[in-house]
Amino acid sequence: MIGATIADLRNQRQEVVEGGRTVYTEPDRIIIRDPSGQEYVRGNDLYRFRYGARDIRSETIGGETRTVVVRPDGSEVITVVGADGTLLRRIRRDPGGREIVIIDNSYRDPRAVGGFYVDVPPPVVNIPYDRYIVDAQEASPDVIYETMEAPPVQRIERRYSLDEIRYSPNVRMQMPSIDVNTINFETGSWTIPPDQAARLQVIADGLNRAIQRNPREVFLIEGHTDAVGNDVDNLSLSDRRAQSAAELLTQQFGVPAENLTSQGYGKQYLKEQTDGPSRINRRVTVRRITPLLNGGTASLPPPSTPR
Secondary structure (H helix, E strand, C coil), X not given: CCCCCHHHHHHHCEEEEECCEEEEEECCEEEEECCCCCEEEEECHHHHHHCCCCEEEEEEECCEEEEEEECCCCCEEEEEEXXXXXXXXXXXXXXXXXXXXXXXXXXXXXXXXXXXXXXXXXXXXXXXXXXXXXXXXXXXXXXXXXXXXXXCCCCCCCCCCHHHHHHCHHHHCCCCEEEECCCCCCCCCCCCCHHHHHHHHHHHHHHHHHHHHCCCCCEEEEECCCCCCCHHHHHHHHHHHHHHHHHHHHHHHCCCHHHEEEEECCCCCCCCCCCCCCCCCCCEEEEECHHHHCCCCCCCCCCCCCC
C-alpha cells in the first residue's frame, strides 16, 4: 500500500477543478466533490485479485479493458472496465470453461441521476432492529449467517447497478447489514492489527457458507470513519479500511475476492453522534447486495444487458 498513514497520502494528493467538480487524485483512487457538495471516492479493486495468482494478463479492445487473473487451480476471474476505469462486468470462469457473471455494472437505468444516484424513499423496515443492523460482537454465528442470506426488507422494484448501490444510501438500506465492531482502527490508520484479524473468523465463515450455497453472491464491505479530520481524508481512509477488511477476508480466510466489493463512506454514517474521536465510528460493515444487483432474483444470473 502506498503511504503508511493518511498524512503520507495527503502529501501525494493532487487537486484539480474540472467543470465545477473538484477531483482529488491519489496514487490508487480518486475523490470527487460535485458542485452540489456531494463527495464520493472511487477505487480500483483489481489489486485484490492479484493475491496468489498464477498469471495475470490484460488487453484493451474497443475502449474496454479485460484483465484475466488465472488462479492456481486453472479458474479465472475476468474483470472488464470501461475507458473511464469504471467496472462493467466481473466473471468467474471455472477450469472447464463455464462462466458465471457475478457483477454486471454496465446497465444504466434512465431514472438514475448522473448515472449512479437513485432517489428513492427510505425502506419500510418491519424486522427487529437488531436483525436489520446486526452487531457482530453480540450476534451468534447462526444470526450472522442468516443475515448474509436474508432477503430485502421490502420488494425490490428493479435491478440496480453496482454504482447505484454504492452511491445511493436508500437503495443499500433495503438490505440488512452487519456492523463488524469486533475490529477497530487507530485514528488515521487503515491497518488491521494482527491480534484483531482473528475476530473476522465468524464473518468469513458466514461469507464462505453463503457463497458455497450460491456462487453468485456479492457482498459490499463498507468502510467508515469518525468525524475527526477533513472530509477528503476521511473518504480516502474509510475506503482503505474497507479494502483492508476485504483483503484480509480473502488472504487469511479464503473468501473469494470476486464475491466481495468495497466502498468507503467517510463520516457520513456515524453510529455514535459525536464530533470527537470514536472507536465505534471507525468500523466496517458487511452487506449482502445480490438481490439489489439482480432485481430480487438472487439465485438467477444477472439479466442480460440491453444493447
